[in-house]
Amino acid sequence: MELTATLWGQELADLSNERRRKPRAFGCTMVIDKGLGLTSFRDLLELAGEHIDFIKLAFGTAAITPLHILQGKVEWAKRYGVSLYPGGTFFEIAHAKGKHERFFHTVQDLGMEWVEISDGTIDLSLAERSRIIRTAKEKGLRVVSEIGKKTAGHLPSLSDFLATYQNDLDSGVTYVIMEGRESGKGVGIFDETGRLNRSYIEEILKRAEPTRLIFETPEKSQQIEILKIIGNQANFGNIPHNEVLALECLRRGLRADTLPHYFASCRRDTES
Amino acid sequence: MELTATLWGQELADLSNERRRKPRAFGCTMVIDKGLGLTSFRDLLELAGEHIDFIKLAFGTAAITPLHILQGKVEWAKRYGVSLYPGGTFFEIAHAKGKHERFFHTVQDLGMEWVEISDGTIDLSLAERSRIIRTAKEKGLRVVSEIGKKTAGHLPSLSDFLATYQNDLDSGVTYVIMEGRESGKGVGIFDETGRLNRSYIEEILKRAEPTRLIFETPEKSQQIEILKIIGNQANFGNIPHNEVLALECLRRGLRADTLPHYFASCRRDTES
Amino acid sequence: MELTATLWGQELADLSNERRRKPRAFGCTMVIDKGLGLTSFRDLLELAGEHIDFIKLAFGTAAITPLHILQGKVEWAKRYGVSLYPGGTFFEIAHAKGKHERFFHTVQDLGMEWVEISDGTIDLSLAERSRIIRTAKEKGLRVVSEIGKKTAGHLPSLSDFLATYQNDLDSGVTYVIMEGRESGKGVGIFDETGRLNRSYIEEILKRAEPTRLIFETPEKSQQIEILKIIGNQANFGNIPHNEVLALECLRRGLRADTLPHYFASCRRDTES
Secondary structure (H helix, E strand, O other): OHHHHHHHOHHHHOOOOOOOOOOOOOOOEEEEEOOOOHHHHHHHHHHHHHHOOEEEEOOOHHHHOOHHHHHHHHHHHHHOOOEEEEOHHHHHHHHHOOOHHHHHHHHHHOOOOEEEEOOOOOOOOHHHHHHHHHHHHHOOOEEEEEEOOOOOOOOOOHHHHHHHHHHHHHHOOOEEEEOOOOOOOOOOOEOOOOOEOHHHHHHHHHHOOHHHEEEEOOOHHHHHHHHHHHOOOOEEEEEEHHHHHHHHHHHHOOOHHHHHHHHHHHHHHHHO | OHHHHHHHOHHHHOOOOOOOOOOOOOOOEEEEEOOOOHHHHHHHHHHHHHHOOEEEEOOOHHHOOOHHHHHHHHHHHHHOOOEEEEOHHHHHHHHHOOOHHHHHHHHHHOOOOEEEEOOOOOOOOHHHHHHHHHHHHHOOOEEEEEEOOOOOOOOOOHHHHHHHHHHHHHHOOOEEEEOOOOOOOOOOOEOOOOOEOHHHHHHHHHHOOHHHEEEEOOOHHHHHHHHHHHOOOOEEEEEEHHHHHHHHHHHHOOOHHHHHHHHHHHHHHHHO | OHHHHHHHOHHHHOOOOOOOOOOOOOOOEEEEEOOOOHHHHHHHHHHHHHHOOEEEEOOOHHHHOOHHHHHHHHHHHHHOOOEEEEOHHHHHHHHHOOOHHHHHHHHHHOOOOEEEEOOOOOOOOHHHHHHHHHHHHHOOOEEEEEEOOOOOOOOOOHHHHHHHHHHHHHHOOOEEEEOOOOOOOOOOOEOOOOOEOHHHHHHHHHHOOHHHEEEEOOOHHHHHHHHHHHOOOOEEEEEEHHHHHHHHHHHHOOOHHHHHHHHHHHHHHHHO
16 A cells, blocks of 8 residues: 555545544444455455454354354454454344353454444343443453344434443443444435435434444445545444445545545635 | 354354254255356355355356366365256257257266256247256256246246146256246346245245245345245255355344344243 | 367357457457455456456556555456556546646556546546547557546437547547446436436447447446347446356357347248
8 A cells, every 4th residue: 555655646545635544443444244255355355454444244154154264364354453353143142042251252262352232133221231341341352332223114212322322332332333234224324225314313423422433334325425424534334345445445535426525625725 | 163163152053953964955055156266166165165055157157167167166066065057048058059968968077967957038848848857867967947937027827837846846856946037136936126926935835845946036035035934944046155154144043134033932932 | 268168069158159359359348346356356367357358446446456466466467368457537536636647657657558538527628638648648558538427317418429439539549438337327328227328329329339439337237238239349348347257148148138139040040
């Protein structure tokens, strides 16, 4: 990247002039791994590791990935400064079976440092969420929590969202994910066609810190909407592995959809 | 997988408690290969070979795949206990040219053990189907047949379907495929949005053996519908290569969409 | 391919009997690379290099691809007789910054031989287009130009299209691209559902040479439409990397969608 930027000229490689390097606390990209082979996984990191902060092993795939591949992914992710972690649904299964402490233990044994605590399919009271988050933290894990149900059409009320958000931050989570599933359609902040509920987001942002939120936005149009509202400090989740460079181009103004804005600001600079 | 399951605890790795190991006669997954390079092909098998029973070289791609790659795919598939075979459309081309015996011969020469006999674009009477199936069987090939036309909106009548189904089984086929194409939309059992014609399937299942049917269901929602009707013994076809682990998670109850059912049954177990 | 065709019988490997070999002036396929790792890139070329004429590094991805991977892609593409070039949007960024000469210089330094000149997000008069095209040509680059805006719903008038087309050919471009973006929806010749504006194309073809046009058609249905109008000499652009063999099957009549036509002509041959 360094060298590539030098080659084209720094000013052509990042029109936003504000893209931070890793490790970064915000402006993060979380990729969803629905089943990459180990060679594809390495291939992705070699190409785009610099633009990836997290890779989530989707839902329960960690349970059926051959052990040597799972271990290989942990190692390669570490080498590229990427945090690999199992999907929230897998935690929920463990919790439903009364085994979430063993789950945390195994996550750590494997060398992973993060877990996702969610209740998309189970019910957790705020007190239970706190207790579980604290248990994970005491074991030395870092925690990202998720708010929202997997049920079609479900969206938490603003006050419920904000109460859970505050509860989780107080309990020690680093990020809170807004549920978008892998499809980005008909769930949480998206309607059936994948369109973002913008007014809901804007209300949330009056009380929540954008840098502590991760938006599950598998679709380009959703990423653009969030970039327009929050800018480059936005954290994105559930990015398909083959869309990482495309999202990074959106962030940097290297794609038509986010170019006009930069051209407009260029013109303004010249005129002033 | 063995080791991975041990790691997380067997009860977290398969909530269905009924997933059979390969080689299996039902509960099969057939992947559609629309053009994987050899490295990607191996990568897929290494990750998910245990969950794949068949890989179909889509339509006529076998004809334009470089020979060393075709041979490599045959070898790697064998090593992972997966049956590779050319798409039904390729058989139809051979038949239309009066060359289907040569076609069967070449399939065998390449080391493949299965063929698909279909008439999605040509017309075959029941007697012709039987004759062709028997010819393939006599040459030592195993046969999967497909019922249905590639034409948009086409769906065979129930009696036509069942007559062909019985004709093919009597002639020696192992499985009968229900046409869904690669898109799963606007053809056979799917309407233009990809929704399944559930009552049609239910009628079929009154007279046909579900374990002898393969459902072409490229979309997740279609797989879920079939799983709800038939359960884990269902055979799925035209699964995109990057959806194999996701389907396996659906089968095992490791994904939100099939979790509530298992949670419900857990509760029932406790209450009883 | 040679060997594969021999294996199945030449008449099964190309029902069109008119597919030209590379290097070819028309019947070209341009793949869009939105972020392939180097291993995937090689894997694609090994499988399908014979069917690929151009690979475009989508929008500004060339700017954020690590240098050794960028150089690796150039080398591998050359080895397979494929021309790799950066997306038109990247040229537009360079032009907006007043740096397009440096841009051309870097393209050449990297060993690439083609550039795309477009004004999807900037404004260029015909005279400016000519000047820029001539500058690139003088540096020894070959040029493909693109006509059309990235704006949703935008379609140039027929007379504007034809004037620009003629202007660009007179200035020395080899091909003119009809904008379809990466989505093939709601832009240029496609409506919001991706359906082709067939009458527009037919009007264009009364005055323009089909072999000098490249149609950006990411969707199968779009490719089929163009094949029906123009036939196998059509040039296609923005083909997803995992659809190259599928498109080649459409061209050769090895896929259901283009089979009936060939069967029909077979029948006609027999009857006459």
